[in-house]
Amino acid sequence: MSGLRVLVVGSGAREHALAWRLATEDGVARVLVAPGNPLMAPVADVRPDVRTDDFDGIVALHRAERIDLVVVGPEAPLVAGLADRLASEGVACFGPSAAAAQLEGSKAFAREICRAAVVPMAMGRAFASARGAIEYAAEIGLPLVVKADGLAGGKGVTICATLGEAERAIREALEDGRFGAAGASVVVERFLTGREASVIAICDGTTALALPAARDHKQLHEGDRGPNTGGMGAYSPLPDLADTRLQEIVGQVFEPVLAHMASRGTPFRGALFAGLILTADGPRVLEFNVRLGDPETQAILPRLPGPLAPVLLAAATGSLMGLPPISTMADSTVALTLAAAGYPTAPRTGDEIRGIDDARAARALVFGAGVARDDQGVLVTAGGRVLTVVGRGSDLAEAADAAYEAAARIDFAGKIVRRDIGRVAAELAA
Numbered sequence: 001m002s003g004l005r006v007l008v009v010g011s012g013a014r015e016h017a018l019a020w021r022l023a024t025e026d027g028v029a030r031v032l033v034a035p036g037n038p039l040m041a042p043v044a045d046v047r048p049d050v051r052t053d054d055f056d057g058i059v060a061l062h063r064a065e066r067i068d069l070v071v072v073g074p075e076a077p078l079v080a081g082l083a084d085r086l087a088s089e090g091v092a093c094f095g096p097s098a099a100a101a102q103l104e105g106s107k108a109f110a111r112e113i114c115r116a117a118v119v120p121m122a123m124g125r126a127f128a129s130a131r132g133a134i135e136y137a138a139e140i141g142l143p144l145v146v147k148a149d150g151l152a153g154g155k156g157v158t159i160c161a162t163l164g165e166a167e168r169a170i171r172e173a174l175e176d177g178r179f180g181a182a183g184a185s186v187v188v189e190r191f192l193t194g195r196e197a198s199v200i201a202i203c204d205g206t207t208a209l210a211l212p213a214a215r216d217h218k219q220l221h222e223g224d225r226g227p228n229t230g231g232m233g234a235y236s237p238l239p240d241l242a243d244t245r246l247q248e249i250v251g252q253v254f255e256p257v258l259a260h261m262a263s264r265g266t267p268f269r270g271a272l273f274a275g276l277i278l279t280a281d282g283p284r285v286l287e288f289n290v291r292l293g294d295p296e297t298q299a300i301l302p303r304l305p306g307p308l309a310p311v312l313l314a315a316a317t318g319s320l321m322g323l324p325p326i327s328t329m330a331d332s333t334v335a336l337t338l339a340a341a342g343y344p345t346a347p348r349t350g351d352e353i354r355g356i357d358d359a360r361a362a363r364a365l366v367f368g369a370g371v372a373r374d375d376q377g378v379l380v381t382a383g384g385r386v387l388t389v390v391g392r393g394s395d396l397a398e399a400a401d402a403a404y405e406a407a408a409r410i411d412f413a414g415k416i417v418r419r420d421i422g423r424v425a426a427e428l429a430a
């Protein structure tokens with residue numbers, strides 16, 4: 001065979017990092033991205049007309065371009081059944097079926113699977129009626145956490161310091177329809193204390209191979225304050241969760257979940273992302289995502305020495321067993337989100353972006369997300385998270401310096417960058 005033809009579905013910096021990475025690999029003949037963004041053009045064939053919800057368009061692209069493997073970036077098309085559609089066309093898809101994607105699509109379902117598979121998580125329960133939820137909230141003690149069951153764009157979780165707040169959060173979801181159908185039931189959970197970690201495993205239905213751990217920062221402002229965003233930055237490795245400890249988490253979390261999902265007839269194939277909290281009593285699962293993290297992926301992929309395409313293909317075709325564990329380079333990465341003025345509530349668009357070549361000349365990686373070309377072909381901002389800039393170094397301090405130096409070379413009006421990503425000495429002392 002003359003090399004794989006891979007289609008990446010999505011348009012953000014995560015998909016850019018995937019396309020960049022796959023395009024460098026010997027076993028890959030061609031990378032296409034749908035819909036992609038203009039910054040991906042040097043590494044991939046970008047198809048802006050094929051949106052992530054256009055399943056017919058994606059299938060047509062597969063037929064026209066004889067795609068061997070589809071790698072799906074975001075969760076929404078997976079929850080909506082893109083992998084099932086591709087399976088019915090006989091295309092290998094890296095990403096779970098709609099049934100398996102319920103691990104992200106429903107937090108109540110994820111809790112049910114963890115309970116059945118005996119995976120450690122916060123004490124909690126799911127409710128469809130406010131009365132039961134409020135009674136339970138009074139039982140479990142404060143602070144507590146109320147979560148909308150379904151996909152709520154990262155806005156469905158409320159940490160409640162008082163029962164009054166909990167009652168309000170419960171009623172807003174269940175009675176006022178604040179999250180629409182995503183809030184038709186809620187999870188009420190005990191609040192856990194500890195640092196968070198993102199551990200992602202590449203799964204083929206039975207076998208899980210862990211990627212190096214990363215930590216993202218969702219809040220807009222330094223010190224994890226301010227409104228939640230899609231993610232302001234990430235780093236890898238974690239000083240408090242060494243890559244060498246990942247195997248324990250594979251045994252405690254991923255293997256039991258895969259075994260249980262398979263036993264229900266809904267095997268999980270794709271990237272299973274465990275949002276963990278590292279408590280004094282060990283790691284606990286806060287949630288699952290059914291895809292690679294953004295911005296975690298941008299921090300993780302540059303740390304992998306070996307080729308990625310064979311691992312993704314093996315996951316998609318159920319043949320991971322027998323592959324060696326995913327090896328990791330010793331160096332560190334810090335990934336910074338460069339966001340637009342007004343993000344996350346009302347990001348401004350249309351500001352000219354300059355300096356990407358300068359940033360790359362500083363040996364940083366630059367991945368595009370909310371970017372577009374205007375009528376004159378000028379690169380402009382076109383979304384909240386505009387770019388990810390990744391710095392590398394022999395430790396996190398060096399990687400952060402590299403990332404910040406490169407990020408400073410990129411300019412657009414109103415640019416927002418969190419100043420403390422990867423500054424772990426300060427973070428771990430806090």
Ligand SMILES: Nc1ncnc2c1ncn2[C@@H]1O[C@H](COP(=O)(O)OP(=O)(O)O)[C@@H](O)[C@H]1O
Nearest residue numbers: 122145154155156157189190191192275286287
């Ligand atoms: N049980 C919990 N204890 C402490 N913090 C929590 C708990 N559950 C969620 N959180 C906090 O809320 C954030 C969002 O919750 P998560 O379950 O990851 O939902 P989503 O990412 O879908 O918004 C977590 O990253 C964490 O900071």
Ligand SMILES: [Mg+2]
Nearest residue numbers: 154275286287
């Ligand atoms: Mg989360």
